Amino acid sequence: MLRTTIHEARQVRLVTNLEQSQAFYRDILGCEVDGWGHALRGGLQLILQQAQDPSQVRPNPTAAKRDTYPTDWRGPDHGWDTFALVNFEEFETFVEELHDHGAEIALGPIEQTHSDGMTFKNVYVRDPDGYIIVFGCGAIISSPETEEA
Template identity: 50%
Template sequence: MRESNGKGVFGKTIQVRLVSDLRRSQAYYRDVLGCEVDDWGHAERDGMLVILQQAAAPEDVRPNPPSRKRPDYPTEWEGPDAGWDTFIHVGWDDLDDLFADIRGKGGNVAAEPFTGAHGRWEYKNAYIRDPDGYTLVLGAMREIA
């Protein structure tokens, strides 16, 4: 890895997700989310990459709960209403098609696409849950004209 200013450089970030049934999760990420999935547990589609690993015990599978609201963001937004495990940036015009494709393949819909605004930004999000309850947010943003 090359160095930057003598401090080193972080490489690509990959999330590791403990799952209750590796084969079931591999099938969901492949068949529903459209990922390329290998026998190691890597599930990748476009810019999203997670490593699925078999949990040693059911209590090790722990999707994120909702975060505490925060009044000191730079806008009036105080944080999400649901727990987020993965936020996937998508194009504004792509979100509805991606969501419809995932839903059509049996995706577990946690929240239909919704829009909102904070500051000078408009956002559109939709939430999908995997078999263990991990929430994947499909999120798009654009500057308010």
Template identity: 50%
Template structure:
């Protein structure tokens, strides 16, 4: 008797996704996320600000610190966009007007702005992105969309 067809498998619910980031110097990264990004940072390495949460962990070796490389361009997206022009490690949705304020705030605190705010389109949507980088070069992309 085959019970596979007779028993429905209950679908479980996934919770919040938290990114874990290996860093070269845990104390330096905790300080950056606290002072530059204005996160609440605990001794466990949890760095939280509003809806953003990452866990910072000390890497065993510098070889283990690996920000994402640039992805391959694609021509099969549902819009004319072919993909980012730089590697993304974290993508954070922010309000359209908040994006400029956050970039200014981070810049004034000495944070590295890898890509100043820029706009483009995805079909009927207008997007605005900017990119900041943490001390290990992880790219944190701030992004917003609105109907164009």
């Protein structure tokens, strides 16, 4: 059976103040923003839309933990709305860029190494409506076999 390829996805985000959100995504996160509400920077692709009522703006709460992941990670400790991948080698430079542009860092940067030798780096950024974007990356820095030798 043939299946159509989906090339990209754009998350729709309801906001309380469209102009303020457009300015945040343009000036703080460096997105290309247009009058339609598209906020694009590489793989980060959002469509910002004015909510009819502020009560419609609902960032995600923290998800339930689970022990069925293929590693020892049990799930996030904090709520998040978007996870965006950045290059591992560029992570610190990206965090500096966020600070330089006045981003509200809600958490991090955090670095964790799991038992499989994979190291993850994350930084949580809060937008004007409380949505959390986690910018993260991962790489194998050391393997369990290397540490045992």
